[in-house]
Amino acid sequence: MQPVYIYSSQHKQKMRLEPIQGNQIKIYVCGPTVYDHAHLGHARSAIAFDLWWRVLEQSGYSVLMGRNFTDIDDKIIAKALKEGTDINTLSTHFIESYLTDMDALGVQRPHLEPKASACLDAIIAMIERLLENGHAYRTENHDIYLDTHTDHAYGSLSAHTHSEADMSRLEDNPYKRHPQDFALWKSYKGAEDVGYASPFGEGRPGWHIECSSMIFQTLAYQDQPYQIDIHAGGCDLLFPHHENEASQTRCAFDQELAKYWIHNGFVNISGQKMSKSLGNSFYIKDALKVYDGEILRNYLLGVHYRATLNFNEEDLLVSKKRLDKLYRLKQRALECADPKEASPTQAFQEAFLQALQDDLNISKALRILEEHVHECNDALNRASKKAKQTLSHTILQDLAYTNALLGLGDKNPTSYFQLGVNATFKAYIENQIALRAQAKQTKDFALADRIREDLLKQGIALMDTSSTTLWECIQG
Numbered sequence: 001m002q003p004v005y006i007y008s009s010q011h012k013q014k015m016r017l018e019p020i021q022g023n024q025i026k027i028y029v030c031g032p033t034v035y036d037h038a039h040l041g042h043a044r045s046a047i048a049f050d051l052w053w054r055v056l057e058q059s060g061y062s063v064l065m066g067r068n069f070t071d072i073d074d075k076i077i078a079k080a081l082k083e084g085t086d087i088n089t090l091s092t093h094f095i096e097s098y099l100t101d102m103d104a105l106g107v108q109r110p111h112l113e114p115k116a117s118a119c120l121d122a123i124i125a126m127i128e129r130l131l132e133n134g135h136a137y138r139t140e141n142h143d144i145y146l147d148t149h150t151d152h153a154y155g156s157l158s159a160h161t162h163s164e165a166d167m168s169r170l171e172d173n174p175y176k177r178h179p180q181d182f183a184l185w186k187s188y189k190g191a192e193d194v195g196y197a198s199p200f201g202e203g204r205p206g207w208h209i210e211c212s213s214m215i216f217q218t219l220a221y222q223d224q225p226y227q228i229d230i231h232a233g234g235c236d237l238l239f240p241h242h243e244n245e246a247s248q249t250r251c252a253f254d255q256e257l258a259k260y261w262i263h264n265g266f267v268n269i270s271g272q273k274m275s276k277s278l279g280n281s282f283y284i285k286d287a288l289k290v291y292d293g294e295i296l297r298n299y300l301l302g303v304h305y306r307a308t309l310n311f312n313e314e315d316l317l318v319s320k321k322r323l324d325k326l327y328r329l330k331q332r333a334l335e336c337a338d339p340k341e342a343s344p345t346q347a348f349q350e351a352f353l354q355a356l357q358d359d360l361n362i363s364k365a366l367r368i369l370e371e372h373v374h375e376c377n378d379a380l381n382r383a384s385k386k387a388k389q390t391l392s393h394t395i396l397q398d399l400a401y402t403n404a405l406l407g408l409g410d411k412n413p414t415s416y417f418q419l420g421v422n423a424t425f426k427a428y429i430e431n432q433i434a435l436r437a438q439a440k441q442t443k444d445f446a447l448a449d450r451i452r453e454d455l456l457k458q459g460i461a462l463m464d465t466s467s468t469t470l471w472e473c474i475q476g
């Protein structure tokens with residue numbers, strides 16, 4: 001098994017991945033708080049950790065992937081109250097919206113998709129343990145907080161200490177003992193709140209306790225120093241969310257939550273961190289009205305997962321050209337592939353995977369892929385008819401491997417190149433191609449050229465092959 005290197009947000013360096021148990025890797029990804037439609041930040045996070053999942057599986061590991069839905073939260077309650085509905089109806093609607101978007105982006109469904117509302121027993125049990133062992137306390141207004149000063153290792157994940165914590169990220173509450181303390185249970189506050197029965201009285205869980213409890217209930221190793229191998233999420237979650245998850249887990253179970261913590265970078269639009277508060281959130285559902293999900297996936301994959309991605313449509317269209325080349329090669333290979341067995345290109349596949357095993361070195365991996373596509377096209381140009389058949393089958397195997405790793409290139413090339421073209425325009429294009437063929441047959445090459453040029457002005461490019469004329473829609 002080849003080594004895989006992963007960047008630890010905690011240790012600030014790349015480390016060789018060493019599973020807690022055997023060859024199994026348990027991953028938990030912080031999913032969305034479901035009070036609105038998913039935006040490109042959600043898309044980037046989901047795609048980044050989907051890529052990690054694919055690379056680890058191709059590297060020989062058995063992956064168990066979990067991604068949660070936070071369906072009990074202040075923002076959900078406020079949105080439900082504003083819209084005159086209940087939080088279950090609201091959260092269910094946005095969970096379905098999120099999953100529809102992820103499917104369109106080629107993100108694999110995790111093995112486990114826990115919801116906070118389905119893990120209340122585990123949440124309550126964990127809070128009881130924290131109260132019993134003196135790590136939690138009740139306040140005058142009946143909330144329950146974790147006392148971070150009882151955790152000797154608080155701040156070890158994010159490098160925030162008790163005296164240096166970023167106060168702007170912390171909840172301001174006069175009942176707390178220390179600024180860094182955080183809510184485990186919020187007592188019911190009346191008609192504009194939501195409450196669940198518990199031994200502490202009616203109330204609801206705080207955000208941080210939800211993830212730790214969901215992990216304990218669905219994924220955790222019970223007899224190991226760490227509960228899971230990898231905890232993943234956006235870099236904005238490192239503090240205080242992930243720091244608090246790590247702290248309460250340590251205090252409750254004498255275990256570290258995760259052996260490796262990994263985080264994806266922000267998505268910026270016009271140089272600003274994308275967030276609803278800035279009013280520049282870019283919903284996935286709206287982007288999908290303009291671009292196919294695979295085109296968006298290809299773009300979001302193209303920048304290293306830990307780097308900031310400065311979104312703009314010009315870069316998206318440039319990155320699409322790389323995907324176009326992949327499909328043109330697939331189109332050529334499908335035209336003449338021999339169904340007989342042919343060996344995949346081992347050197348390419350090994351180099352491609354090794355690049356991604358180095359903390360998802362996507363720029364190197366894409367460079368290897370682009371060179372391979374170029375070499376395959378050259379080989380097809382030089383090959384005899386018989387050799388071309390075998391070579392084409394090999395190319396298709398390599399493209400299938402590329403799809404397994406990146407989630408790109410699975411469509412039929414004709415369908416890919418005709419994305420967004422309605423039936424009426426397709427009929428018009430086919431009619432123009434037939435007229436052009438007739439003009440060429442009668443040696444009216446001026447008319448044939450004019451038809452090609454007119455279609456190109458309408459965003460349609462023609463490609464003549466030995467047997468037919470293909471067309472594709474050019475975006476941008």
